[in-house]
Amino acid sequence: MQTKTRTRALPALVLGALMGATAVAALAPAISPAQAHAVQPGGYADLVARVAPAVVYIEVTQKAQAADFNPADMPPGFEEFARRFGMPLPGQPGGPEGQGPQQTGVGTGFVISASGDIVTNNHVVEGADKVTVTLADGTRLQARVIGTDPATDLALIRVEAGHDLAFVEWGDSAALRVGQDVIAIGNPFGLGNTVTAGIVSALGRDINSGPFDNYIQTDAAINRGNSGGPLFDAEGRVVGINTAIFSPTGGSVGIGFAVPAETARTVIADLADDGKVERGWLGVSIQPVTDDIAAAIGIDAAKGALIADVTADTPAAKAGLKRGDIVTAVNGAAVDSPRDLTRLVATAKPGTEVTIAILRAGQPTDIAVKLGQRAEQPA
Incomplete structure (x- = not known):
């Protein structure tokens, strides 16, 4: 098996x-x-x-896939023997398919x-x-x-x-x-x-x-x-x-x-x-909030997602999100880590408007963002 x-x-x-x-x-x-x-x-x-x-x-x-043919795997002299007697080689028309069981x-x-x-x-x-x-x-x-x-x-x-x-x-x-x-x-x-x-x-x-x-x-x-x-x-x-x-x-x-x-x-x-899943998209690069960053801006805990970059002409850029903003919540759901932000945005429908709570220069504010559609990415 x-x-x-x-x-x-x-x-x-x-x-x-x-x-x-x-x-x-x-x-x-x-x-x-x-x-x-x-x-x-x-x-x-x-x-x-x-x-x-x-x-x-x-x-x-699932149908068995044809095995890859490598001439180096043949016994010494077999290729010449096959040619002399007109035998097709694996991978050639009429040759063995090299398929395993289903x-x-x-x-x-x-x-x-x-x-x-x-x-x-x-x-x-x-x-x-x-x-x-x-x-x-x-x-x-x-x-x-x-x-x-x-x-x-x-x-x-x-x-x-x-x-x-x-x-x-x-x-x-x-x-x-x-x-x-x-x-x-x-x-x-x-x-x-x-x-x-x-x-x-x-x-x-x-x-x-x-x-x-x-x-x-x-x-x-x-x-x-x-x-x-x-x-x-x-x-x-x-x-x-x-x-x-x-x-x-x-x-x-x-x-x-x-x-x-x-x-x-x-x-x-x-x-x-x-038959397919559509996911929301912001258009930002994010990273964790470290203890040093938290101390620098005067917040008690190293929680949230720090926006490291905002791509031009994206939902985030159009809504006014900026590099250095710290996202703390999406539609009231807490963002304790970058993973939380990715999940909360991705599970929202493209085209919907979400309220993103941020800290900017230590001051809390809310920004409304109309989400775009996340491109398909390899699993």
């Missing part, structure tokens, strides 16, 4: 779905997860019974509408020629990829079941607290319906996987194949999409990361609209 993984920044940060056969989920009653209640003493059984019907398992297949992989997803919209990770369906979804009752359906967003590693796919599907609702990830109970449901290692529980270990994690990192960290067991699966709060609402793990071994060591629902809800709504 082959595995599809990615490693970024942290040692052994595993992103990817297990490559193998899809397991069929256990039969479950199609009760709307929106009716889920908080966990009662005695465990999560009632909660899981309500939300499990909306969790699906995703199998993807690649397959599995992941997890969850239904967010009765009509069949399903959320998963981009890396689960990326490059797939065929996507098959297995519902909780064992029904297998072909899925269509509606849109993907590599920057946040999210994807929206859709199935036509011919009837309403059980679905789950988004929760409020912004209200999460460290220590709060969470439950993950997924398809680890292709085993099928698997439930794990834990707590929120940390919030706002930056694992250097992209410009919009704002992960929920949890100790609920997450393994390969859980990718794209839901992270539920104790009321059965989706607060995160399980996406990555930190692991020296490839298995769970209690450090998993989920994209917050606050981010996913906006991205998925954009993908549902036209």
